[in-house]
Amino acid sequence: MGADRQLDIVGEAEDEIAAINIALGASYMGIRSLTATSGGGFSLMAEAFGLA
Amino acid sequence: MLTDQFLPDFYSIILNAVKQALVDMDLRPHEVILVSGIGQAAKLPHYLRCNFFNGLHGRALPVATAIRIANSDLPVIVIGGDGDTYGEEGNHFIHALRRDINMTLITHNNQVFGLTRGQSSPTTERGFVTTVQTHGVFLDPLNPVTLAI
Numbered sequence: 536m537g538a539d540r541q542l543d544i545v546g547e548a549e550d551e552i553a554a555i556n557i558a559l560g561a562s563y564m565g566i567r568s569l570t571a572t573s574g575g576g577f578s579l580m581a582e583a584f585g586l587a
Numbered sequence: 588m589l590t591d592q593f594l595p596d597f598y599s600i601i602l603n604a605v606k607q608a609l610v611d612m613d614l615r616p617h618e619v620i621l622v623s624g625i626g627q628a629a630k631l632p633h634y635l636r637c638n639f640f641n642g643l644h645g646r647a648l649p650v651a652t653a654i655r656i657a658n659s660d661l662p663v664i665v666i667g668g669d670g671d672t673y674g675e676e677g678n679h680f681i682h683a684l685r686r687d688i689n690m691t692l693i694t695h696n697n698q699v700f701g702l703t704r705g706q707s708s709p710t711t712e713r714g715f716v717t718t719v720q721t722h723g724v725f726l727d728p729l730n731p732v733t734l735a736i
Contacts, residue, residue, distance in 0.1 A: 544656060546656075548649065548682075549678060549679065549681075549682040550678065552646065552649070552679075553646075553649040553678075553679055553682065554649075556642065556643070556646045556649035556650050556653070557649045557650070557652060557653040558653070559642070559650055559653070560622075560640070560649065560650035560651065560652065560653025560654045560657070561653040561654070561656070561657045563640055563650070563653075563654065564653070564654050564657035564658050564661075565657075566657045568653075582643055583642075583643055583646065586642065586643065
């Protein structure tokens with residue numbers, strides 16, 4: 536996102552698995568979605584990453 | 588598309604109830620979305636001709652939450668079994684309740700994991716014998732309605 540753009544909705548999920556599944560659900564509705572993580576969080580996202 | 592005649596009766600009861608509810612609400616196929624995970628119950632949307640998202644085991648609620656937030660005009664129905672919803676999805680179930688998103692969750696509670704041939708689920712009664720729990724289940728069952736309230 537550039538400095539002139541802003542995120543419309545920012546949410547905090549209960550865990551990384553929920554975070555990536557929420558991003559997937561929003562994407563399925565045609566919304567541009569983003570989630571970020573690192574290390575062990577990405578391990579939790581591995582299964583849903585295959586669906587992304 | 589399969590028709591009812593290929594489905595066992597116990598399955599058709601919930602399927603027919605969902606169908607009838609959609610008819611009563613006068614919703615056209617594109618005006619509703621079903622979200623499910625993995626399991627016998629989670630296959631229900633396959634028997635309807637409408638929008639659906641068949642995701643991962645126990646991960647239907649986060650997807651449904653996002654769908655409802657992204658499009659608040661679209662009625663969202665989440666379908667799952669007791670193993671799917673209260674086992675794998677237990678954490679998401681708690682947090683979906685906290686968020687209080689306007690959606691419908693229908694759980695087929697037959698007290699076993701059906702797709703993997705009858706292992707005990709979080710709602711299985713104490714003493715119920717399965718191929719894995721050969722001496723009977725020794726844990727008290729979860730009461731999901733009490734948890735929800």
